[in-house]
Amino acid sequence: MIDTPGPNALRQAVQLDEVHYRNRILQIRQRMDGQQLDGLLFLNAANVMWACGLFHIPNERPLGLFVPLNGEPVLFVPFLEKENAEQSWIADVRWYLEYPGEIRPEVWMLQQISQDRVAIDGAMHGTFMACQAVKPALYIDDGMASLRYLKSRPEIALTELAASYADYGLDVARQAVDDGLAEGITELDVVQRVQTQTTAKMRNELQELINFYRGAVALTAHTGPRAALPHGQPGPVVIQPGDTLIVGIGVKVGGYHAESGCTFVIGQPTPDQLRCLETTWACDEAALAALKPGNICSVVNDAAWAVLQNAGYGEFIRHRIGHGMGLEGHEPPWLSVGDETPLQPSMVLSNEPGIYRPGIDGYRIIDSMVVTEQGGRRLSRYLSTHGPHDRVIPA
Numbered sequence: 001m002i003d004t005p006g007p008n009a010l011r012q013a014v015q016l017d018e019v020h021y022r023n024r025i026l027q028i029r030q031r032m033d034g035q036q037l038d039g040l041l042f043l044n045a046a047n048v049m050w051a052c053g054l055f056h057i058p059n060e061r062p063l064g065l066f067v068p069l070n071g072e073p074v075l076f077v078p079f080l081e082k083e084n085a086e087q088s089w090i091a092d093v094r095w096y097l098e099y100p101g102e103i104r105p106e107v108w109m110l111q112q113i114s115q116d117r118v119a120i121d122g123a124m125h126g127t128f129m130a131c132q133a134v135k136p137a138l139y140i141d142d143g144m145a146s147l148r149y150l151k152s153r154p155e156i157a158l159t160e161l162a163a164s165y166a167d168y169g170l171d172v173a174r175q176a177v178d179d180g181l182a183e184g185i186t187e188l189d190v191v192q193r194v195q196t197q198t199t200a201k202m203r204n205e206l207q208e209l210i211n212f213y214r215g216a217v218a219l220t221a222h223t224g225p226r227a228a229l230p231h232g233q234p235g236p237v238v239i240q241p242g243d244t245l246i247v248g249i250g251v252k253v254g255g256y257h258a259e260s261g262c263t264f265v266i267g268q269p270t271p272d273q274l275r276c277l278e279t280t281w282a283c284d285e286a287a288l289a290a291l292k293p294g295n296i297c298s299v300v301n302d303a304a305w306a307v308l309q310n311a312g313y314g315e316f317i318r319h320r321i322g323h324g325m326g327l328e329g330h331e332p333p334w335l336s337v338g339d340e341t342p343l344q345p346s347m348v349l350s351n352e353p354g355i356y357r358p359g360i361d362g363y364r365i366i367d368s369m370v371v372t373e374q375g376g377r378r379l380s381r382y383l384s385t386h387g388p389h390d391r392v393i394p395a
Contacts, residue, residue: 011204012161012207013207014161014206014210014254015053015254016154016155016158016254020053020152021051021053024050024051024052025051025052027147028051028144031144031147032069035119035143036117037069037118038068038115039067039069040066040067040119040120040121040141041065041066041067041109041120042064042065042067042121043062043063043064043106043120043123044122045063047121047145048063048065049255049327050148050326052073052089052090053088054075054084054088054090055210055211055255056081056084060099061078061080061081062078062109063076063077063081064076064077064105064109066109066113072090072091074090074094074112075088075090075092076095076096076105077093077094077095077096078095078098079097081095082095094112104127104131106120106127106130106131110131110135110138111134113135118138119138119139119140119141120138120141121140121144121145122140122142123140145332148331149324149332149344150344150345150346151347151348151370152346155348156348156379158253158256159253159257159258159325159326159348160370160379161253162256162258162368163251163258163259163260163368163379163380163381164381165201165251165253166251166258166380167260167380167382168201169194169197169198169219169249170247170249170260170262170382171382172193172194173190173193173219173249173262176189176193176194177239177264177266177393178394181239181393184238186235186236186237186238187221187222187223187236187237187239188234188235190239190247191219191220191234194217194219194221194247195219198216198217198251199216202217202253206253210253211252216252217250218250218251218329219247219248219249220232220233220248221234221245221246221247222234223237223239223245223246224237224239224244224361225358225359225360226362227244227246227263227356227363228356228357228358228360228362229356229362230354240266241266241267243265243266243361244263244264244265244266244273244276245264245266246261246262246263246362246364247263247264248261248364249261249366255327256325256326256327258325258348258379259380260367260368260380260381260382261364261366262366262382262386262391263276263362263363263365263391265393266395267392267393269392273361274389276355276363277363277389277391279308279311279353279355280308280354280355280363281353281383282311283304283305283307283308283321284351284353284365284383286303286304286306287300287301287303287304287321287322287353287376288369288375288376289303289375290304291343291371291375291376292371292375293342293343293345293375294342294343295342295343296341296342296343297333298335298336298338298339300322300335301320301322301336301337301339302337304335304351308355316356317356319352319354320334320335320337321351321352322334322336322369323335323350324347324349324350325348325349325368333347335351344371345371345372345373346370346371346372347371348371349369349371350367351368352364352365353365365383366380367379367380
């Protein structure tokens with residue numbers, strides 16, 4: 001009898017393995033050794049996911065990961081996460097019943113730890129004071145965040161795959177408008193179609209949608225004067241000929257986030273609209289060109305903003321040029337004024353030129369990028385294969 005593969009056999013695995021996370025623990029220990037620490041208790045949910053791969057639903061119930069300088073890691077979880085945690089590669093899982101409890105969960109965690117030279121990655125003031133009563137030498141060490149700046153090859157591969165699905169979503173959005181313009185398609189219609197079709201494609205091609213509780217696909221769609229709202233909410237607004245339409249899509253694969261976004265012009269573009277499309281693209285190119293190892297983050301922002309300012313759009317800038325991406329959609333470092341972080345190979349960042357003219361229109365495009373030894377490389381592809389003149393949807 002010939003065994004036939006199950007339905008998941010043809011789907012791509014996106015869960016990082018135990019070897020990956022054990023190497024990560026070694027990274028953490030190397031830094032702890034330099035800090036003369038005997039252990040670190042991670043309480044930040046994203047840090048826990050990054051350090052050991054326990055994807056969970058963050059809420060008011062604290063969940064902790066203790067990484068000792070020597071010995072095996074320990075997971076501290078609320079009782080309702082016990083079975084979830086026991087499926088991870090970490091053998092030592094300890095649980096508390098419920099929050100807030102008679103003893104603060106964070107205090108209980110520290111009571112379980114024998115080492116004295118211990119740090120935590122963050123806490124509210126009251127919680128920290130209660131914890132320090134248990135471990136007088138306790139302090140907050142958020143320096144592990146800088147380890148998250150640098151992505152491994154498997155993490156970059158997952159991000160690039162996520163970017164490909166975001167690119168696909170832009171194809172779906174464009175087709176949705178093309179199909180439904182005459183019938184009065186709305187911003188919400190575009191959002192619904194992109195989420196439905198892109199998620200269906202991912203379910204068909206991937207073994208699992210990690211972190212799906214937040215949605216594997218998130219997007220915004222803003223048209224006409226509403227496109228001047230960088231963080232406006234999509235609504236039942238009909239897309240009209242002559243409008244601009246901003247579609248920005250974020251996708252997570254294996255828990256890792258990437259973005260792709262485009263501004264479309266509906267119908268015959270005016271010279272003014274074409275100039276805005278061309279200028280945002282020139283801004284995107286300038287940011288990519290400045291994404292070189294050794295440059296500081298603010299230099300990338302300055303190079304990109306200079307394009308908008310020199311074209312006369314300086315007063316219509318509403319935000320920095322980009323931000324770090326990983327397990328969180330927005331995470332440091334920031335491509336912004338004031339961020340002096342030197343760029344290093346394997347940093348993953350967004351590139352988001354925007355022109356926002358209140359009461360008139362808006363233009364924002366989004367690329368996902370990675371820093372390499374040679375400079376910046378795009379992980380998303382839609383914009384580089386659809387130039388400014390190919391971002392027009394005929395009416």
